[in-house]
Amino acid sequence: MWRTFIQITALCLTLGSAFFLIKGVLFMPTKDIAQISSTYWNYNSNLVKNMTGSRADTIVGFFILLISFLFQMINSLWPMRIGDFEVNKTGVVLGMMVSFLIVLVSYKTAGVIQSSNEKQVIRLLEKK
Numbered sequence: 001m002w003r004t005f006i007q008i009t010a011l012c013l014t015l016g017s018a019f020f021l022i023k024g025v026l027f028m029p030t031k032d033i034a035q036i037s038s039t040y041w042n043y044n045s046n047l048v049k050n051m052t053g054s055r056a057d058t059i060v061g062f063f064i065l066l067i068s069f070l071f072q073m074i075n076s077l078w079p080m081r082i083g084d085f086e087v088n089k090t091g092v093v094l095g096m097m098v099s100f101l102i103v104l105v106s107y108k109t110a111g112v113i114q115s116s117n118e119k120q121v122i123r124l125l126e127k128k
Helices: 002-026 030-037 045-077 089-127
Strands: none
Touching: 002 045, 002 089, 045 089
16 A cells, blocks of 8 residues: 555656646746736836746745655665555555645645745835
8 A cells, every 4th residue: 555655646746746847837828928028117027926936836846846756766665565566546545635735735835935035026126
């Protein structure tokens, strides 16, 4: 059961980290790209939001990828037994649930990081 749990969790977290690493670019509408490209007298709040969001998603994605790597490494170093070749349904369900929980917490964490970074950037820009 534990080997299956580790394998499924590592696979799901790899997918979750890939989502965070590409989310900023994947869901950016063309309207935002046009606004980012245009000139402003002050500063472009859309650019600030996009850049801080991309930074937060990349940070969170990296840590999920690191967790996935650690799970894969634990799985590789764990001695194989004859019973480890079967797929345990409980391990699959548990691995998917834990992965979903980690990705959900990561999504919320990315939002908190983005909000904090956005406030810092705006504070710096308004000082000018």
